[in-house]
Amino acid sequence: MMQFSRRAGGFAGRALREATVASMVLISSTAAFAQSDxxxxxxxxxxxxxxxxxxxxxxxxxxxxxxxxxxxxxxxxxxxxxxxxxxxxxxxxxxxxxxxxxxxxxxxxxxxxxxxxxxxxxxxxxxxxxxxxxxxxxxxxxxxxxxxxxxxxxxxxxxxx
Structure with a gap:
């Protein structure tokens, strides 16, 4: 059970990191678009x-x-x-x-x-x-x-x- 928790935590951690990176890319793209005008x-x-x-x-x-x-x-x-x-x-x-x-x-x-x-x-x-x-x-x-x-x-x- 403990090993499953670590895996779940590892998966959740990776998902959180990917979501954070995706959010940063979206924010960066939005800022670039706003400045492109x-x-x-x-x-x-x-x-x-x-x-x-x-x-x-x-x-x-x-x-x-x-x-x-x-x-x-x-x-x-x-x-x-x-x-x-x-x-x-x-x-x-x-x-x-x-x-x-x-x-x-x-x-x-x-x-x-x-x-x-x-x-x-x-x-x-x-x-x-x-x-x-x-x-x-x-x-x-x-x-x-x-x-x-x-x-x-x-x-x-x-x-x-």
């Missing part, structure tokens, strides 16, 4: 003209929930290293594009992030910016515009893991 993370941008991967942009969130994004890697093999924003007209004039903050002051407004701006290092222009995630957080639609969002263009960035 956030733009926080690393995104692959696509060149508007060539439709090829262009750069990696890392979006971070500060303690107030405000998002910013900086270029962390060029994916264009033809781009010379040490490329600078020669067209920029603000404090970023002639600064290295690699490491440059190109998105700032984005705040959550319902299902979108809005109120900030985005810099296009190609032409040095600043645009108002609005963004939202799609496909379970795997795509980020980034819209740069002047005045109202109808007057602008959108890019779809791909989340990198």
């Amino acid at each position: 956030s733009p926080v993370g690393t995104w692959q941008t696509i060149d508007d003209h060539t439709h090829q991967p262009k750069a990696l942009v890392q979006i971070t969130q500060d303690e107030n929930g405000v998002l910013s994004g900086k270029v962390i890697k060029s994916l264009n093999p033809n781009e010379p290293p040490g490329r600078r924003c020669t067209e920029c007209t603000d404090a970023r004039k002639d600064q290295l594009i690699l490491g440059m903050t190109i998105i700032d002051d984005m705040k959550k407004d319902g299902d979108v992030w809005d109120g900030g701006q985005i810099l296009d290092p190609e032409n040095g222009k600043l645009y108002k910016c609005k963004m939202h995630t799609e496909d379970g957080g795997q795509k980020l639609v980034v819209r740069g515009y002047i005045g109202v969002s109808l007057l602008g263009r959108s890019q779809t960035w791909i989340r990198q893991n």
Whole structure:
């Protein structure tokens, strides 16, 4: 009888451990899903003209929930290293594009992030910016515009893991 109890206890213990692991996986998956709707993370941008991967942009969130994004890697093999924003007209004039903050002051407004701006290092222009995630957080639609969002263009960035 004692041996049966140990076996039952062993089986119950194993079942409890498996249930605990399953619960942890479920909680982890739920947390990952909840965060997948956030733009926080690393995104692959696509060149508007060539439709090829262009750069990696890392979006971070500060303690107030405000998002910013900086270029962390060029994916264009033809781009010379040490490329600078020669067209920029603000404090970023002639600064290295690699490491440059190109998105700032984005705040959550319902299902979108809005109120900030985005810099296009190609032409040095600043645009108002609005963004939202799609496909379970795997795509980020980034819209740069002047005045109202109808007057602008959108890019779809791909989340990198």
